[in-house]
Amino acid sequence: MAIGNANGAGLPPGENLRRQFERDVLAGLSTPQKALPCKYLYDETGSKLFEAICDLDDYYLTRTEAAIFNRALNEMASVLGRQAVLIEPGAGNCEKAEPLLAAMKNPRAYYPLDISPEILLEAQQRIQQRLPQLEIAPIFGDFTGDEVWGRLPPSAARQVIFFPGSTIGNFSHEQARELLIRFAGQLNPGDGLLLGADLVKDSVVLERAYHDSNHVTEAFNKNLLSRINSELNGDFNTEAFAHRAFYHSFRQRVEMHLVSLVEQQVSVAGRQFQFAEGETIHTENSHKYTLPGLQELLRETGFSPEKYWTDNNQHYAIYFAQIR
Numbered sequence: 001m002a003i004g005n006a007n008g009a010g011l012p013p014g015e016n017l018r019r020q021f022e023r024d025v026l027a028g029l030s031t032p033q034k035a036l037p038c039k040y041l042y043d044e045t046g047s048k049l050f051e052a053i054c055d056l057d058d059y060y061l062t063r064t065e066a067a068i069f070n071r072a073l074n075e076m077a078s079v080l081g082r083q084a085v086l087i088e089p090g091a092g093n094c095e096k097a098e099p100l101l102a103a104m105k106n107p108r109a110y111y112p113l114d115i116s117p118e119i120l121l122e123a124q125q126r127i128q129q130r131l132p133q134l135e136i137a138p139i140f141g142d143f144t145g146d147e148v149w150g151r152l153p154p155s156a157a158r159q160v161i162f163f164p165g166s167t168i169g170n171f172s173h174e175q176a177r178e179l180l181i182r183f184a185g186q187l188n189p190g191d192g193l194l195l196g197a198d199l200v201k202d203s204v205v206l207e208r209a210y211h212d213s214n215h216v217t218e219a220f221n222k223n224l225l226s227r228i229n230s231e232l233n234g235d236f237n238t239e240a241f242a243h244r245a246f247y248h249s250f251r252q253r254v255e256m257h258l259v260s261l262v263e264q265q266v267s268v269a270g271r272q273f274q275f276a277e278g279e280t281i282h283t284e285n286s287h288k289y290t291l292p293g294l295q296e297l298l299r300e301t302g303f304s305p306e307k308y309w310t311d312n313n314q315h316y317a318i319y320f321a322q323i324r
Contacts, residue, residue, distance in 0.1 A: 002112075009291050011159050017115065017308040018231060019051065020250050021040060021107070021231060021232065022025075022218070022232050024037055024040070024314075025040075025228055025232060025268060025269075026268065026269060026271055027056035028281075029268065029271075029273045030273075032121055032280045033118070033280075033282055034273075034275075034279070034282065035282040035283070036224060036281060036282075036283050038170050038256075038283060038284035038285070039222065040224055040227065040282065041140065041182045041221070041222075041223070041284065042092070042115070042210060043116065043224050043227050043310060044116060044118050044119065045226075045227070046220060046223050046224070046227070047093070047116055047119050047293070049216060049219055049220040049223060050092075050220060051093065051113060052216050053212070053216050053217055053220060056212050056214060056216060057214060058109045058208045058209055058213060059209045060114060060205065060215075060315060061166055061198055061209065063164075064166060064311050064316040065096075065165065065166075065196055065316055065318070066127075066187035067311060068309050068310065068311055068316065068318055069096070069099065069100070069318070071309075073099060073100065073103045073116050074103055074317075075309075076100065076103070076194065076219065076309070076320070077100065077104045077117065077122070078105075078111070079107065079192075079284060079306070080100075080104055080158075080160050080192065080194070080308060080320075081105070081158055082105040082106055083105070083106050083107065083108045083110065083157050083158070083290050084104060084107055084113070084153050084157060084158045084159070084160050085107070085109045085111070085158065085159045086100070086101060086107055086109070086110045086160055086162050087110075087111045087113070087122050087144035087152065087161045087162065087186075088110070088111070088113065088161075089160040089163060089167075089183075090122065090143055090163070090165075090166075090167050091112030091115065091138075092114060092116070092117055092119055092123075092300055093122070094112050094120070094123035094126075094127060094146065095123075095124065096162075096164045096165065097110065097112065097127075097129050097162055098126070098219060099125075099129065100162070100212050101127065101131060101134065102324075104129065104130065107134060107164050107267070108133065108157045108243045108304045109134070109135040109136070109137065109139075109153075109155070109157075110127070110134060110136045111136075111137050111139055111152055111153075112136075112138050113139045113140075113141065113143045114138070114140065114143075115136075115140065115141060115142055116130070117138070117140045118263045119134065120138040120140065120159070120301070121138060122275055123138075124136050124138050126165055130151070131210075134210070135173050135179075137153065139151050139152065140260075144179065144182075146160070147184055147187075149182070154184070158190060158191055158192070159187055159188070159189065159191045159192075160192040160193065160194055161183050161186070161187065161193045161194070162193070162194050163183075163193065163195045163196065164194070164195075164196035165196055166196055166197050166198040166286070166316070168180075168196075168197055168287075169197065169198055169253070169285070169286045169288065169289075170286060170287075171285075171287070172285065172286060172287070173297075174196075175299055176287070176297065177297065177300065178303075180193075180297065180301035180303065181301050181302065181324065182299070183301075184302035184303060184323055187211070187323045188323060189322050189324065190322060190323065192306075192320060192321065192322050192323070193298075193320070194317070194318065194319070194320050194322045195278070195298075195318065195319045195321065196318045196319075197289045197294050197312055197315070197316070197317055197318075197319065198286065198288050198289070198315070198316055199288060199289055199290065199310075199315055199316055199317055200288045200289070200290055201288070201313075201315055202253055202281070202288065203247040205248065205315075206254050206288070207245060207246060207254070207294075208256050209254075210256060210286065211244075211245040212217070215243075216239075217243065217245065217256075218242075219285055221243045221256055221258055221284075222238045222241065222243065222258065224258075224283060225241060225256055225258065226238060228268055232268050232269045233267075233268070233269055233270070234265060234266065234267065234268040234269070235267045235268075236266055237264070237270075240253050240260065240261050240262055241259060241260055241261060241281075242258070242259045242261055243256070243257075243258065243259075244256070244258070244259050244280065245250050245255045245257075245284070251287075252287060252288050253285045253286060253287040253288060254285070254286040254288075255282065255285055256278060256282075256283050256284040256285075256286075257280035257281060257283060258281040258283060259278065259280050259281045260275035260276065260277060260278065261277065262277050263275065265274075289316070289317075291308070291310075291317060292317060294317065295319075301324060302323060302324065303321035303322065303324070304321055304322050304323075304324045305319055305320075305321045306320050306321055306322055307320045308320070
């Protein structure tokens with residue numbers, strides 16, 4: 001699998017992932033500010049909860065991005081060109097790629113990358129029924145690691161990395177820079193990147209999107225504790241933690257935390273962890289960008305911004321950039 005593991009040679013891919021999950025959880029709970037990588041929010045249950053979040057009125061991101069795609073889909077497909085290969089890191093259920101692939105001119109192949117095999121395989125069957133001539137090859141693994149990229153088939157066709165959903169916002173600015181440099185390293189001059197990013201806006205709009213009135217985001221956040229209980233022999237009492245989300249204006253990001261409601265001790269994989277009342281586990285960041293800031297990030301990572309599309313309120317932007 002994509003996550004390298006010196007102790008995992010010869011292990012089944014699922015066991016490698018479980019061991020990496022264990023290492024990351026134990027390490028994250030051992031730091032002064034307890035933190036867990038947000039990628040672990042997206043197991044099968046978490047992915048389905050996130051799909052439900054995307055349908056909420058409070059969660060403007062998916063709705064706004066979808067409106068931009070619907071309005072500009074044919075123009076985007078034209079920009080991507082004929083017989084292009086579409087690569088989607090963190091593809092999830094592939095629902096954003098599907099209409100784009102249908103609009104593209106004779107796309108040569110689609111390679112969705114994700115750590116959730118179940119979600120990818122379901123999506124592969126769905127898209128293959130709609131586009132039977134398209135080569136679809138799911139690649140299971142962590143797109144932030146090296147190994148998964150090494151399993152992409154070589155191609156002489158134009159390649160475009162598709163990275164929607166403002167997933168770039170889950171990374172710190174330095175991490176986002178490193179990730180885009182990694183993307184650029186997979187591409188050749190003239191290849192492209194189609195990137196969705198959430199923009200800086202009023203904090204009330206932002207916080208409502210991450211702390212919805214239906215409490216679906218709370219269930220999504222707490223599901224990480226349930227996953228630790230299930231996969232790592234944890235004993236988190238999910239009712240003893242509360243979901244918190246707030247906008248940090250200086251860092252231009254929404255932070256998600258799980259707050260311990262009482263002083264308590266939790267066991268994970270045989271290790272004990274103490275929580276003070278009010279202590280938090282930092283589970284996710286969602287960084288917001290300005291248009292000039294996004295352009296600067298693309299330029300300094302080897303891309304040339306060519307075109308962008310946004311909504312009337314400039315709440316969200318989709319950029320197309322090429323390798324210079």
